[in-house]
Amino acid sequence: xxxxxxxxxxxDDFFISEETVDFFSRADIVVVDTSVVAKWFFHIEEQxxxxxxxxxxxxxxxxxxxxxxxxxxxxxTNVLKNKVTQEDTKKICIIDKLYDMGIIFKVxxxxxxxxxNNAYKYxxxxxxxxxxATAQYFQGQLVTDDRKLFTNYxxxxxxxxxxxxxxxxx
Numbered sequence: 001x002x003x004x005x006x007x008x009x010x011x012d013d014f015f016i017s018e019e020t021v022d023f024f025s026r027a028d029i030v031v032v033d034t035s036v037v038a039k040w041f042f043h044i045e046e047q048x049x050x051x052x053x054x055x056x057x058x059x060x061x062x063x064x065x066x067x068x069x070x071x072x073x074x075x076x077t078n079v080l081k082n083k084v085t086q087e088d089t090k091k092i093c094i095i096d097k098l099y100d101m102g103i104i105f106k107v108x109x110x111x112x113x114x115x116x117n118n119a120y121k122y123x124x125x126x127x128x129x130x131x132x133a134t135a136q137y138f139q140g141q142l143v144t145d146d147r148k149l150f151t152n153y154x155x156x157x158x159x160x161x162x163x164x165x166x167x168x169x170x
Contacts, residue, residue: 029140030055030064032103033131034075036143036165037068041094042083048145048165055143055168059101066103069134071127073098073105111137122152135161143168 036052043049058064076098080091111133118129118136128149135142144150145165153162 028064029067029138031067031131031135031138031140031142033144033146034072034079035145037072037076038079051165051168067134067138067140068103068105069107069111069130070105071130106134122156124149124152132162
């Protein structure tokens with residue numbers, strides 16, 4: 001992660017809100033799952049963390065808009081439980097940072113219904129299906145480091161909106 005991005009991540013600037021949801025073109029929408037978001041905060045020990053940082057840098061430079069289902073917040077909180085000690089205040093800062101970054105968190109009944117359809121169609125968990133449903137809803141691209149999600153989806157839909165994190169920006 002570049003020093004400028006680290007400095008920007010430390011600030012409490014608000015970049016994009018749900019009110020600006022139509023500001024960027026549909027092609028600029030990136031849906032990130034928990035496997036990507038975790039790398040922003042635990043990048044030292046994570047493979048493809050440089051690509052996750054590229055997503056964050058593109059977001060901070062207003063090249064993309066980040067969207068994630070609200071489920072990601074629960075999943076990242078679970079990651080925090082497993083990676084950060086109870087006494088470490090870093091976990092609270094990460095939760096605050098996620099809310100302050102301006103990522104749009106969205107789930108509605110249509111996304112939820114489609115997540116169930118995705119789970120059946122692509123042999124995914126409903127958790128993985130909701131990330132895909134969010135990308136479909138916003139006509140964006142889902143970036144994941146979850147090879148099973150990618151493989152199950154790409155085996156059925158050659159054209160699609162799911163890419164592996166390692167391929168981001170190529």
